[in-house]
Amino acid sequence: MKKRYLFLILxxxxxxxxxxxxxxxxxxxEAPRKDRIVFVRSLQPGDRFSxxxxxxxxxxxxxxxxxxxxxxxxxxxxxxxxxxYAGLPSxxxxxxxxxxxxxxSRISNMRxxxxxxxxxxxxxxxxxxxxxxxxxxxxxxxxxxxxxxHIRKITxxxxxxxxxxxxxxxxxxx
Numbered sequence: 001m002k003k004r005y006l007f008l009i010l011x012x013x014x015x016x017x018x019x020x021x022x023x024x025x026x027x028x029x030e031a032p033r034k035d036r037i038v039f040v041r042s043l044q045p046g047d048r049f050s051x052x053x054x055x056x057x058x059x060x061x062x063x064x065x066x067x068x069x070x071x072x073x074x075x076x077x078x079x080x081x082x083x084x085y086a087g088l089p090s091x092x093x094x095x096x097x098x099x100x101x102x103x104x105s106r107i108s109n110m111r112x113x114x115x116x117x118x119x120x121x122x123x124x125x126x127x128x129x130x131x132x133x134x135x136x137x138x139x140x141x142x143x144x145x146x147x148x149x150h151i152r153k154i155t156x157x158x159x160x161x162x163x164x165x166x167x168x169x170x171x172x173x174x
Contacts (some may be wrong), residue, residue, distance in 0.1 A: 023065040025072040026159055028152050029129075033144035040162040041131065044149065045070045051119065051149075054127045055081070061126075064117075074151055076112040080104050116150035162163075 025048070029039035047068045055062050060082030067075045082104050092098055092107065099106045119138075121127040127138040129149075138147060156161070 023153050029149050043068050048129045074114045078108045080106045118148050122167045
């Protein structure tokens with residue numbers, strides 16, 4: 001009987017260790033100037049998210065819409081903005097469509113492959129990351145600083161460790 005329990009315990013340990021070494025793709029947000037990871041979220045092909053910010057010069061809201069493709073690459077799919085003056089999109093790429101609405105303009109069908117997104121976040125710019133109904137105010141992750149968003153392939157153990165580390169940093173800021 002004891003051998004059976006020992007076998008089951010060892011089997012459970014092997015399963016847990018194996019599952020923990022299994023790789024996953026994550027969206028990782030890091031604060032390069034502070035040399036730390038501030039957010040990690042697992043991803044699947046087809047996942048979508050958006051970044052919203054207030055343009056520093058035009059003071060209009062800008063939404064960038066991203067998709068994760070089948071090869072776990074970051075694709076900028078669409079951008080929506082309140083004006084098209086200084087520092088805002090004005091040139092279309094192949095196959096892209098420009099639509100002017102009553103209050104906003106939109107460039108769709110962009111399909112721009114990005115290795116990373118670097119964005120200066122500041123409370124007054126209202127930088128927000130949205131996954132479905134979940135809104136994350138980016139300045140709350142690391143303050144007013146430069147953030148880099150990119151996709152990485154890591155083990156489940158590393159993801160758990162990074163989530164705990166980013167959570168503890170968030171708690172220190174509170």
